[in-house]
Amino acid sequence: MSLYTKIEWKEFRDNVIESDGYKCTICGRDSTEVTLQVHHKIYIEDKLPWEYGLENCETMCKGCHAAEHGIIKPKFGWKYVGEDDLEDLSGTCENCGASIRFVHVIYHAKWGFLDVGTLCCDNLTDTEIASNKRETQHLSI
Ligand SMILES: [Zn+2]
Ligand SMILES: [Zn+2]
Ligand SMILES: [Zn+2]
Structure with a gap:
């Protein structure tokens, strides 16, 4: 369990995915084919993941999301x-x-x-x- 199991996150995530029509904004596949995740387009200082406006987020499938971020987790600069x-x-x-x-x-x-x-x-x-x-x-x- 992590912060992403919190109710605030679940509600926010559902809103983003719903506003994007339940499909990946990159490849267009929908929730019956792929796992959908929420990507934050910008970073806002000190805001928790669910405190962003819907316009700052977009729905991506797991694969497109991983590609967007690169595969190797950075070791510095967090x-x-x-x-x-x-x-x-x-x-x-x-x-x-x-x-x-x-x-x-x-x-x-x-x-x-x-x-x-x-x-x-x-x-x-x-x-x-x-x-x-x-x-x-x-x-x-
Ligand atoms: Zn640790
Ligand atoms: Zn995709
Ligand atoms: Zn992302």
């Missing part, structure tokens, strides 16, 4: 977006697969959004934003 406390270890770090409670959302222009744990967040953003947040709350995970 920007910190925000965090969410799941209140238990139900989250998964999309970088290393660890179970996490505090989900940090980071963004890269070549990749899009990624949910990561505190350690991976520090590494990928090359900052201590995530671990500093943990310290102020006296929690280590």
Whole structure:
């Protein structure tokens, strides 16, 4: 489970896909043939993935979406977006697969959004934003 299982995201995702007529805006295949995903066309500082306007997003199938972002996940240049406390270890770090409670959302222009744990967040953003947040709350995970 990740941030993308949140109800806010599901509702937003459904709205984008509906507004694009339930098909990929690149190849035109529909939800009966392919898995549809939401691509963010621009990056807006500090906004969570579902806080964007519909006009800033478009529906793409999994394949077209992967091609749009490139296949290899960038190792640097990630920007910190925000965090969410799941209140238990139900989250998964999309970088290393660890179970996490505090989900940090980071963004890269070549990749899009990624949910990561505190350690991976520090590494990928090359900052201590995530671990500093943990310290102020006296929690280590
Ligand atoms: Zn497509
Ligand atoms: Zn995308
Ligand atoms: Zn990780």
